[in-house]
Every structure is written in C-alpha cells, then in structure tokens.
Amino acid sequence: MSFLLASALLFALGVYGVLTRRTAILVFLSIELMLNAANLALVGFARAHGLEGQVAALTVIAIAAAEVAVGLGLIVAIFRHRESTAVDDLSELRG
C-alpha cells in the first residue's frame, strides 16, 4: 500500500511540475517523474501479484531511455534555434 501511496505522491509532484514550470527541461523532468511514478506502481503491484509487473516496468525503462534521447534532442534543437527553452514562447502553431 505504501508503494502505491509513494507512487501517487510522485505522480502528483510530476503533474504539479508540468503545470508550473516554464522551462522545457524542467517540464521534461517532471514528465520523467510521472513516468517513474507509474514504474513504481507497477513494481508495487508485482510484489503483490507476481512478476509480470516487473517485466512491464523494465520494458518501460528501456523505452523511456529512447524517449529521453528524442525529447532531449528536441529541446536542444529548439534551444539552438531560439536561444530559449521557455514553453510559453512556443505558440507558433496556434491558429
């Protein structure tokens, strides 16, 4: 139970971070927090119900590694392009 509580807490922290931070790096960091909160929940379930949860968590970690590479690459590209990573400035696609 405490696993799930910790996971929920971590997830809420992540959401809060996404909603309040203006820098793309920190928004990205908060998303990672949410991701890992989900991983924690999976591992917690695995303790109660069997190993499948751990397998899922490992898969998530492996894919998240790739996702981090893409996400950070995008952020670096944006920074190179406009000398800033503030997400509020990125509104060019607004209709």
Place this chain on the structure above:
Amino acid sequence: MALLLPILLPLLGFALLGLFGKRMREPLPGVMASGLVLASFLVGVGLLLSGGARFEAAWLPGIPFSLLLDPLSGLMLLIVTGVGFLIHVYAIGYMGGDPGYGRFFAYFNLFIAMMLALVLADSYPVMFIGWEGVGLASFLLIGFWYKNPQYADSARKAFIVNRIGDLGFMLGMAILWALYGTLSISGLREALEGPLRNPSLLALAGLLLFLGAIGKSAQVPLMVWLPDAMAGPTPVSALIHAATMVTAGVYLVARSSFLYSALPDVSYAIAVIGLLTAFYGALSAFGQTDIKRIVAYSTISQLGYMFLAAGVGAYWVALFHVLTHAFFKALLFLASGSVIHALGGEQDVRRMGGLWKHLPRTRWHALIGALALGGLPFLSGFFSKDAILAATLAYPFGGVGFYLGGLLVAVLTALYAMRWFVLVFLGEERGHHHPHEAPPVMLWPNHLLALGAVLSGYLALPHPLPNLLEPFLKPALAEVEAHPLAPGAEWGLVALSAAVALFGLYLGYTFFQRKAFPAWYPAFEAWSREGFYVDRVYNALVVNPLKALSEALLYGDQGLLRGYFGLGGLVRGAGGALARLQVGYLRVYALLFVLGVLLVLGVMRW
C-alpha cells in the same frame, strides 16, 4: 440545303454585326445588313421560281427539322425580305448618329432570320423557334433605347404579354402531338383528311394555337402591348410591329387552315375576336396624340380585319390583306418617322400641323398611306378590305353581322386615317420647328413602298377581273367551299364599300379640318386616349394582385433567409467560443489534459 440560305444569311449578319458592329464605321453595318436581306430576298425569289423547295434534317427524336417553301410561305418570305429590305435601307438614314448603330442592325438581322425560320417552318416546333426568336428580337428592339426606364418597361410588357400567347401555342402543340404523334404541318394536314378522331380535343388544340396568334398579333384581349411597343425606333415599328411580326398570327392560322377549316366553331370565335379587335383598334385610334400610337392602333384594327377574313374561311383574303397592309402600314410608319426626323424628335400631333408645304416628298407618302389605309378606291387597301367584306358573305363561316361590322369599321378607319393626316400635314403650324425633308436614303424606300401601296391591290381584283393571288396560294391552303356571289351583288358591294370609304374620308377631312365636333366627342376622345382603360383594368385585376403575391412571397423568402442567417450566426458564435480555448500556451493544454483525465477517471469511477 439552298432553303437554309435565306435564314442563314441574315443570321450571319447578326453574328458579324453583333461581334464587330461596334468597330465598323457608320454606314457599313447598315449597308451590310441591308445587303444580306436583299440577298435573302433574291435567293427566295430564285427558289420560288424554281417551284418551291423542301429541306429536312434529323433533329429531335420524332421531330425532324423541316422547312418548306410553298406559295404560302413564299409570299410571306417575299413580304418579309422585300419590305424588310426597304425598311433596312430607310434605317441606314434614320438611325444615323445613334451610338447603338451596329447593335440596331444586328438585332434587325436577327429578326429577319427568325421571321424566316417562322415562315419557312414545316413543323410546329421549328415554327416555335422562329416564333420565340422574333419575340426576342421585338423585345430587344422595343427596349433599344434601354436607358429610358419607360422604354425598358414597354419591352418587358411586350415580352410578358406575348408569353401568355406562347403558352397557348405550346399547349396546342402538346395536344396535337398527343392526338397524332407528329408535329409536321404537312403530316398533320394528311392526318386530318377524313373524319376527325376527337373533335372536341382538336378544337381545344385549335383554340390554344389561336391563343398564340392572339398574343403575337395583338388581338383582344392581349392587344395591350402593341401601342407601348412604339417605344422602339420608328423602323422597328414599321418592320416588326406593322408589316411582318404581328402578321405571324395570321400566318399561323393560314398555315393551319386545314385544322381551322375543319373546326367551324373555332373559326367563328376567330372571326368574332377579329371583328372585336378591329373595332377596338379603330375606336382607340381617335384619341391618341402620339403620331406613332395612332398608326399602332390602326395596326391592331387592321390585324383584326385579317383575323376576320381568316375566321370566315377566306385564308387567301387574309394573306392578301397581310400583303397590302405590309406596304401601306410600313409606308405610314416610315412617313411618320420622316416627320419625326423632320421635327427633331417631336412625336405629339398637337404640336405638328401645316407640314404640307415643308415636306414635299413625305407629304405624298403620307397621303398615299393614309388613303390606302382609309380604303380610297383603286388603292391597295381598298381592294383587300373589299375582298374581306365580300368574303364575310361568300365564305361558309361568315354572316351578314360580320359584313355590317366590317363596314362600320371601314368608316371608322377612313375617319381616323384622315384625322392622322389632317393633324400632321394640314391646318396651321402648331410647333416651333424648322422642318427639313428627309435625305434620299430615307425617301427612296418610301417611294417604292408607296408604289406597292398603290399597286399591290391589283394582284387580286374582284370576280370577273383577273385574280392572280388566289390560284397562286390555293395549293397551300385548305379547301373551303365558298358560295361565290353573283357578279351584280359583288359589284354592288364593291360600290357600297367604295361609297362608304369615300364618305368616311370626306367626313374625316371636314370633321378634323374644321374641328366641328359634336357634343359627345370630347368625352369619347378622352376614353379613346386611354385605350378604353383596358390597361388600368388589367392592372387592377391581374398585374397588381400578382405583384402583391410576389411581394408577399419575397417577404416570406426574406424571413426564411433571415432565419438561416440566424442559424449560421449561432454556429459561428459557438465556433468562435471554442476556438478561444486554443490559446497557444502549452501549460493551459496540459492543465486541460489533466482535467480531462480526472473527468474521465471520475466518470469511470462513478
């Protein structure tokens, strides 16, 4: 194929003048148009001398495009192109300096082409093409000076009134098609020999076709458009609204003579309508003050005479009057045009008078025209009118009542013809003009027309004397058994109508020269001036209710449109409100996303 030429030549002129007329120097469009009509005339004469012609090409399923040149259509072709050519030449002078010079002759050639299609047609649908085409040309030419809204209204009026008749024409065609499965005129003529299959339905078809003729020929009750049609230039009045187009109705009845000779009741109705129209036109001519409107009402009256003749079964007599009328009425109109030209556009007879000494040529044209119209013995109008009067007694559908009515109209005709002449040419000068005689290009057509107005009557003289026209037209018309009058009676009638015409002319001359009017005359003149208020009655009974209905419908339509506009505005507002959600801030999207997830989870939980 050669039969297509008379139609195609003026049509070519229409195309060329319509496309390039604006760039041509002044007399060129007129010369070109006149030349093409003359060429058409010559081709027609050549074909007629070679014994007629026939043309047929595949067209609609079951309805070939067929043309026929027989004596009947040949006579009309010669009138249309011959008189048409003279009026074209006259218009070269009359329209000089008009900014729409090329356009005028383009329309004129279109008219000739369509009129020839009407005349040469050997099936009703082909005739209908010409029928509508001349209506269009008439509309375009009445509204030729379209910048004057009154003239444009006149053009619309003519078109709309004609449309009522055209509906009759179409329905008549539909019934004939349903009865016989063919609309070829020669085919129907063969089919109608022998006993009739469905006489009452056939009579309805005949009446409906005649309704078309009523509209086109301005008969009671659809005569209201013709006086207003005088808004067009004078050559238009002469060509379309006197000599040719308005006689298309008479031609239709003569062309369908095989049908009408089998329907005595319908023929009787035609004769009654003709006589009524003759009366109406003659009585209305007395009060008019516009030089052209007097002649226009006389045209209505003379067309009534033609229908009287066609109604009693004397089809060749109707065409005889078409022929003589084409000459003297075109002459009257062109003489009026010369007067208008001489006075610099003045059309009110109250400001004319005393032109006898100023217009040494035109005065003779007008005198010959007026006397021929009034039926002075030995002029063309006398012979054709006398033939009509004699026909009312000799032909099977006639009667003494028609004769007496016709005789009375003859007196009236002589009276108003003299009124027209006296008011314009005699008496003291009432205007402040310096009249000048027309140029030769306008005088020569009138010389020739005057010659025709004098001589064309000798084509068909009363009985023992030679009659060229009747045997010429006979093969194309239905056989009607006439009871020829005894020579004594016939010549008695001739003497009577001569006496009546002379009496009318003399009375008219003294009456209007001395202005010795009886007491009731001014009241009658006031009624006559308004055409016996027929226009107002139509306005009150038909036009205004229709206008009110259409305005109500327009109002309803606008309400409906406003409703649709409201609906559209609502959707647009909703779209605008939703579009405001897209602010461009990433964190707002994230927040909405989170709220959405919470909502979905909450719903699932609940």
